[in-house]
Amino acid sequence: MAKILMKGNEAIGEAAMRAGLDAFFGYPITPQNELPEFLSREMPKRGKVFVQAESEVAAINMVYGAAGCGKRVMTSSSSPGIALKQEGISYIAASQLPCVIVSIGRGGPGLGGIQPAQSDYNQSTRGGGNGDYKLLVYAPANIQEMCDMIMDSFDKAEEYRTPVMIVADGMIGQMMEPVEFKEVDLSNREEPWWATTGTKNEREHNIVNSLFLQPDILEKHNIELFEKYDKMKKNEQDYELYNMNDDTEIVTVAYGTTSRIVKNAIEALKEEGINVGLIRPKTLWPFPTKAFESYPKNAKAILVVEMSMGQMIDDVRATNEGRLPVDFYGRTGGMIPTPEAIQNKIKEMLGGK
Amino acid sequence: MAKILMKGNEAIGEAAMRAGLDAFFGYPITPQNELPEFLSREMPKRGKVFVQAESEVAAINMVYGAAGCGKRVMTSSSSPGIALKQEGISYIAASQLPCVIVSIGRGGPGLGGIQPAQSDYNQSTRGGGNGDYKLLVYAPANIQEMCDMIMDSFDKAEEYRTPVMIVADGMIGQMMEPVEFKEVDLSNREEPWWATTGTKNEREHNIVNSLFLQPDILEKHNIELFEKYDKMKKNEQDYELYNMNDDTEIVTVAYGTTSRIVKNAIEALKEEGINVGLIRPKTLWPFPTKAFESYPKNAKAILVVEMSMGQMIDDVRATNEGRLPVDFYGRTGGMIPTPEAIQNKIKEMLGGK
């Protein structure tokens, strides 16, 4: 299939529909409105359901309901809107239902601003939803990858019966890049065995539930959830290594939009004879600990670069466990790091070399 | 003042009122209903405001409003209810307003159960609210401490202009213990300079705001927030060291109810000649990294004990940075660890000694 030039937000929508999206439930918030706007126009044409709910709380609970029926279902929002959805996300995770949540970050906290940010890393990887649960969290760095991840998300969500979150920012959403969609054959897709779609007197009732009043039952349930999460930790870690070789002195860690800027800085430094590598997590949860198992032999330090005051750095520290010094460079509130600033930071780390 | 035998939930309420609580806004959820029930009865008698709102979302936004007026204001809820409040908490933190949030954990995720749990550690220390912000988070281990912390919370909340969270579980709430209340003299308490209570044409308007559309302004705002958080990291870490001496072989880390059980296990092991210490965080955020700066010289390993699948353990790992092996024992879903199980785990770590 040929590549098409598409805007990020529309590409997400197109990818989701090609992956079999049955229903979308959302509530408007900048800077992700182009996605629901596109879907509101396109989904009815394809006989699919688009609903703008009364609120983010209503939307995520509609997702919960549709997911329980075995449908491929998605919502999207931005930072404070995702906050409002945390209770619902915890319920969906607890009930072991699949869904896809697109989280387009804007500067926070509170209302904050509408410019790109990565300050919801904790929100996506730790949740604000209650209890022991995890999401599978993808962080694409370009539109093609975003489309691939969206399409995979629906499969992974069903494979693990878990909510999957796609974390991006407004910059990717607004960008235009050529994109190619994978062929998806949904003709053999069967209704999931757990879907609450009526027994037709042919099977036991399927029940969607997150309430377990007996503590031993609830503990058993949680342990089962974590067997699943352990499997995800083992099988779903994904990352890119860039310019990681024996000469690499500094290992940067960055994801999403920020990783693109870091790559620019790496290329510029290469011109100056400074060798810098990049670990780019493509999954934020499970955090790609495998990428940290061995460092380049000349690596002197780690530099985490985020569009936040420093959130992923906790995972880097817990993974690194003191093997290399860990430094941080971040911009926040919608400010975008420049390659130059990153280059300067790295030079400073290397002792003004 | 003499000690009074009180139930945990009522003691929280009494402490808050003695600390000058002006208003409480909440929505019912087990297992913390005794607290609002008590306050609904007592606050009107003292001319204070108690409101049961339409929902958790409504309640936290009422807290936001009252906090903006310079009032001493509190809400309480349990796990899924706190999840629903995450957006509001992020707004209050962003607007730099003081308030006190009581979070009584129940087993999760989702509706989960109503028995005690500590599986909202991430929820309280990382937030699910969006953006770069932190709460001051206290974790009392007995009723006296809970009362002291509640009373301090109102002062700390105002000192730092930040939401303060008290994390406990239903067990402490239901327990009866003798308690003594600090004397609080509020007679000289002045209206905060930032309170939105009308200018009377004598000053500039005070404005409560979390919206900063210009990224450079928002970044400046976030940096200011983090100067405050850094100050809190420096000055507010609080913890208890128990049985930490040169002979300590295993360092346990536990907070709240769990720490009481761990202490029982420590005492029982002492009888058997096994020397185990405890670091008990009294603040969950800032995490008491100071307590980890030097370990007992014979310490062989760290054992984190939580009523969760393991959440605080991330902070322990990031703080420990590989100096000692870190092990975990947890129960979840409302199951309470027994001292015996903890003793066995420790013996196992010591090689079946």
Add this chain to the structure above:
Amino acid sequence: MAKILMKGNEAIGEAAMRAGLDAFFGYPITPQNELPEFLSREMPKRGKVFVQAESEVAAINMVYGAAGCGKRVMTSSSSPGIALKQEGISYIAASQLPCVIVSIGRGGPGLGGIQPAQSDYNQSTRGGGNGDYKLLVYAPANIQEMCDMIMDSFDKAEEYRTPVMIVADGMIGQMMEPVEFKEVDLSNREEPWWATTGTKNEREHNIVNSLFLQPDILEKHNIELFEKYDKMKKNEQDYELYNMNDDTEIVTVAYGTTSRIVKNAIEALKEEGINVGLIRPKTLWPFPTKAFESYPKNAKAILVVEMSMGQMIDDVRATNEGRLPVDFYGRTGGMIPTPEAIQNKIKEMLGGK
């Protein structure tokens, strides 16, 4: 087309779908849940939209939105649920949009009971929505009529650009009767000229609006509405006359389920030589004043029979203007009048004849 034996609630749903129902938005309440349940199952099969909203308020506002797009849209509820929709209904009427509202009465006020009642006559004909507006209100007495009225409703709603209400009660909903559906050819149905479906740069923007801040403009708007309502008064009055002839001594007035019982009473009285007639309003608004223009020449009195404490009687009095004495018999709260009780009331009115 052959007649099919159908339950009232399912017949409503089938009739609406055959009339081109594009979307249904509702929230559950007894005793009308069978209707949304049926539609939730059938509409997706036909590529149509069914949404259970967060609340009645959310549902009626979704109706408002879909109606604005020129879709054929319906909601249904029961007494307290219709009360919650009054604001939305007023907005839709003010914005001159078509929709169909099914109101299945249960005993009130408040939560009341779940048995049939006609105590929402004022609610449907006077509205609780604010301002000067009217609905076209149909009151079917059997399932065939209900189906015909539902089907006509969509046409009338579009013809007059107004919400149309179908008032029935749980008894008709639960009943089974043979029913035949009119053939509806929607193949030539064009998108309404006022639908807000995008200008495609080919026309002016269509705007859905009920806000007119300039009083002279709002007055002009209201006068236009009433020109429409006057046209409806002239053309849409509908009623049945039963056993109205020169010998008729008592004229009963009754609608819906009650009229069926009155007819039984009339037949029983006929056996005894007592001649009683019935004016059965098929439209509650416009009230069928034409049926009252001339009375049977021997008519001595009017008897209004309602399953309420007396609501339609006000319209009868205002229409009768003192020409005949007006008496009332009613049961309320879900109690159903018996034919015997009506017969006795009539005999009593005739002086114990």
Add this chain to the structure above:
Amino acid sequence: MAKILMKGNEAIGEAAMRAGLDAFFGYPITPQNELPEFLSREMPKRGKVFVQAESEVAAINMVYGAAGCGKRVMTSSSSPGIALKQEGISYIAASQLPCVIVSIGRGGPGLGGIQPAQSDYNQSTRGGGNGDYKLLVYAPANIQEMCDMIMDSFDKAEEYRTPVMIVADGMIGQMMEPVEFKEVDLSNREEPWWATTGTKNEREHNIVNSLFLQPDILEKHNIELFEKYDKMKKNEQDYELYNMNDDTEIVTVAYGTTSRIVKNAIEALKEEGINVGLIRPKTLWPFPTKAFESYPKNAKAILVVEMSMGQMIDDVRATNEGRLPVDFYGRTGGMIPTPEAIQNKIKEMLGGK
């Protein structure tokens, strides 16, 4: 007590507080915001409760709760806001609880405008709440009367255990007039016997309820309600007769602001030798039928004047029962009738005299 010059909205608030207002719950809407604004400032000073709720629906349900506790409680809103409260009002009426509802009319339907109107006559006297119930509805024509009616409302609400509505419009709210407040001695006011304030193990539980699933019980309940309403019809009708004498040729009927304009027209016509009278309903429900029992002997016709398309006219027609011709003059949407226009209408009715 001396008269004070006060603005209508503040006078309402002051009157309510002097009548013992314990709590106010509301949600903002133009043109009545000055009332809640005033109360939000003054009530806390007097140790009373003011809450701005999440929505009109939340507000009326808080009224319901506080009323159940035997408190003197009030809400206020304007046209669409009152529409949203209809369900709650029906619940309060059904539960036989007292409260006071201030309804400041604005032009409708829908959002309409913010200028004065009387187009919510049906909304207040018929309700949009479900079921058989009535409110006691007062319509003051000046600020002194509004204050007296507000003060009486609390007593009447308790006497009949019913919601009382005060219907006014923005014009009265904005006006300044001298006002004198009645002395109210609340020192002996006892907690109502039905208040749900805890049994203290000294009495049976008081239960607030509007659900009666057995139809015979619900019917009995409704009949009891109507015995109360019949008593109100007998004892609470209130009206003013103005210039009603043997020479009166035209009887106008008008209430509230409109009646003030009609009086101006009457005085102007008197100068021209035209004798016109006025029946001014002070209670809209019960409608003052007593005022219509006998007309001035020379009366030729009735002229109903409303700031609506004609709503009260139905009650006039049903009461008049054809004895005199009934004519109508109205302005709508926030347009105010002028005395001149009314004079011309009357002259036209009198045959161009």
